[in-house]
Amino acid sequence: MDLAKNKRPSPQEESEPLFPSLYNFFSAITALTLFTGRYFKSVLLPPFEFNELVRQSFLIGYKSFPLVGITGFIMGLVLTIQSRPTLAEFGAESWLPAMVAVSIIREIGPVITALICAGKVGSGIGAELASMRVTEQIDAMEVSGINPFKYIVVTRILACTLMLPILVVFSDVIALLGSFLAVNINGDVTFTLYFSQVIDSLAFSDVFPAFVKTFFFGFAIGLIGCFKGYYTDKGTEGVGLAANSAVVLSSLLIFIMDMIAVQITDLLY
């Protein structure tokens, strides 16, 4: 029966499990895997919701620039101020731009920006979709012959995947500007000298893997936000739960993915 494959897994329809926690854990993993598979199937098949994708990219990407910019600036500034005394102790103060650049580009920029987006975007997606589920808006789409998965889920996950790398690059640049400002609080370094040191210190192996992993971070934020919101089932209480668990789970996933990315990078370069 074709209808059956469209339905979300309904735990209510199962018999009582022997170990409920273990059962719930594996049920959630299975449901998430099926949800991911459905996303990849839907993203490749027409019709494509291009207008909605652009709208979501604007909401997820453009609207996040101020927050990401401010946190990036503070990140660069604080990291530089905190690192200076230690480097000065070893007489390596001139290494400050290089150290900060490598730290920000390789690790801090992508992870902190992804966590900020998990909080802002992931919770927003989780709450919005859960609220749409509770108020029957998703059902209304389905009965009017529109595929809600394609319209709501695919566009949001894709927008997150495409926008996060842009936000990370933006955050990195702003963080380096913050760092330049911090360097000049106690010293006198020209803009050209500072950024030539930054560029000299960075290799392909620093920039490329860090950039690639941001696509995965974006995908994780969109996927978890949509998954938690789309399958919420506890009324208005479920809206809060979906937003909360979207942030917690996507943050955890970002750290796990970062750990795997670091291991792979370490093996390759």
Added chain:
Amino acid sequence: MDKNSSNSNVIEKPGKDEPALQIVNIHKSFKHNSILKGLNITLGRGENLVVLGKSGTGKSVTIKCIVGLIIPDEGNITVLGKNILRLKDKELNELRKKIGFLFQSAALYDSMTVRENLNFPLRTNKSLSEDEKEELVREALENVGLLDAIDKMPSELSGGMRKRVGLARTLILKPQIMLYDEPTNGLDPITSKEIGNLINDVKEKYHTSSIIITHDIACAKIIADRIIVLKDGVCLTEGTYEELENSDNLEVRAYFE
């Protein structure tokens, strides 16, 4: 109720051609809670069928089964001659365009204006130009008396207005079957009466066959060609308003007191 006895609940509408909708012996359980236990309903063409029943008797589950939002465990549902449980995704979506569903909460899309809400079901229709779509939106809103609200957001509308816009959105695809899930729920008696009259107008103008789930007996009196009463997931009885009002069954008469 066993399957044999449940078959006796088949409600035939004599004097009609092929029914618009036929539900045969559907069962649905959630975990250990059995909601539908062999329900049978037949909806004739051009008929307004009101479904009464206490909360939890499976009224909403039944109409969600009709549009494929819930899959029954057993039984068959034939809509406009097609068994919806055997349709492929694409066929089901095409059939859904012929069924209008007015949700209890109206289910308007919060992030869209009234115009965008009404335009939404038309977005996949490539044969219509933008001007033609705008014309349809205006016509549908005019039919429910809310053309002035075309640029408003759903949050700016009252409960009754939301229901009307929800109805306009379902009517824009000119459905052959309408399913109303408690259309007057939460509305004052005057607005409820207006909605009742609107349901009758829809039937006249669009020649729809409708299933209306309601607890509002005053509304049922206005709109019902036939009423069925559900109890424990099966049909307890059926008849016209007057027949049920004078029923010997105290449980049935209780709805009318």
